[in-house]
Amino acid sequence: MSTSLPPVHVIGGGLAGSEAAWQIAQAGVPVVLHEMRPVRGTEAHKTAGLAELVCSNSFRSDDAETNAVGLLHQEMRRLGSLIMAKGDAHQVPAGGALAVDREGFSAAVTAALEAHPLVTIRREEITGLPPEEWDSVIIATGPLTSPALADAVRALTGERELAFFDAIAPIVYRDSIDMSIAWFQSRYDKAGPGGTGADYINCPLDRDQYEAFVDALLAGEKTSFKEWEAETPYFDGCLPIEVMAERGRETLRHGPMKPVGLTNPHRPDRKPYAVVQLRQDNALGTLFNMVGFQTKLKYGEQTRIFRMIPGLEKAEFARLGGLHRNTYLNSPRLLDPTLRLKVMPRLRFAGQITGCEGYVESAAVGLMAGRFAAAERLGRPLRPLPVTTAMGALINHITGGHIETIDEGPRSFQPMNVNFGLFPPLERALKGEDGQRLRGSAKALARKKALTDRARADLDAWLAADRLPAAAE
């Protein structure tokens, strides 16, 4: 144990900060974990426990063969995750999902960190940029980062780069869009920076389809803001699509669904009455977001209503839309591949504040931030994970994989769950036992299986080359 080394400071003892602190200490580096609760609370946390689950008690699917979050669980277990170990130990029955007894889980994480000889826990709020003598800091203060610290980070990164609200438009898998109906074209064929003039996927609606779509939006069941969310101001340009529809039946046709500057090559004789545009969301070109379609519709309603759009009848969604109170960085622009803030590399970020979404994803980013900080302190190379692994794909998306567009709204980077759309596509076509190309659901299943097999093989190779010890399997 290297107790003579200066400590790494971790701010925030949630899912990400607890995992980061554990990884650092397990690597033999002292760590000081600063958690403001119970001295100061947040609007959502109720206890003083570390790694408190603020809402559901589910870590989602535990299927590592065909589910991206299940694969993430498996990878985290292999990397000695505290969050996964205590989640497993406090599991409650939930079918194929991993759900946990929240109190037992949080108490076990707290006890493990309190008992670790290299971990010091300080119950205090950090109210500004960390003092200069803290040469290695991980900020993992989550979606409800206290205002004083959020203001300090915002002053450092710039107004536009730290949001207090997410406005998520649904994201669709490119290969589930029917291109015999939709087509590629930018409005007026304009090639913006880095564009070709055919960057958007366009879905056309005729008048009847548009009217039916507006009716469905108006009638669709919505979720409501929590009281404290309703009081948080959010940017204009982020109005939910159903609120726009409420303002008048033509509002959408003059807003995100305007049909101008576009010609449908499938029906050049007929001008669309309205058009839904989807914009490439990741460098791989596997994900497309529905431009301007942020919404508070319930998830089931979103799937039903958005599949009314011609070309999206069979759309599969990598994530559905939403609007929440959420403090998060424009990470693809601000962070380097090892999660350091480019303008002040002594600061790393981890957890939901980096623009990942979810308990497990937050802990996963904390895990890697902790490993990077420990390796740096020990003078070892910082080795990012292969982008073919679930953890590597997620961190790659956060630190550069997302394509930023700045043509409208406050900014385009929105929080992301882990999903197969973040993984580089397979190099070979999948064939069945008869040597024929697979199709339909058999193809989808085989693809997921091949992606997770590739991830496991690549993680094996990475672990074999890594000098930090991996947990025993």
Ligand SMILES: Cc1cc2nc3c(=O)[nH]c(=O)nc-3n(C[C@H](O)[C@H](O)[C@H](O)COP(=O)(O)OP(=O)(O)OC[C@H]3O[C@@H](n4cnc5c(N)ncnc54)[C@H](O)[C@@H]3O)c2cc1C
């Ligand atoms: C209301 C709400 C409900 C959610 N529900 C779910 C859900 O059901 N499932 C899901 O997967 N995800 C959910 N999320 C999203 C997300 O996964 C969780 O917020 C997750 O806890 C994020 O982990 P984190 O470690 O980044 O942040 P947190 O777990 O929130 O941890 C951040 C910690 O930092 C502390 N802190 C903040 N500021 C300071 C400061 N200045 N100094 C010291 N300490 C500070 C906080 O007290 C907190 O303990 C929800 C988010 C919110 C806001």
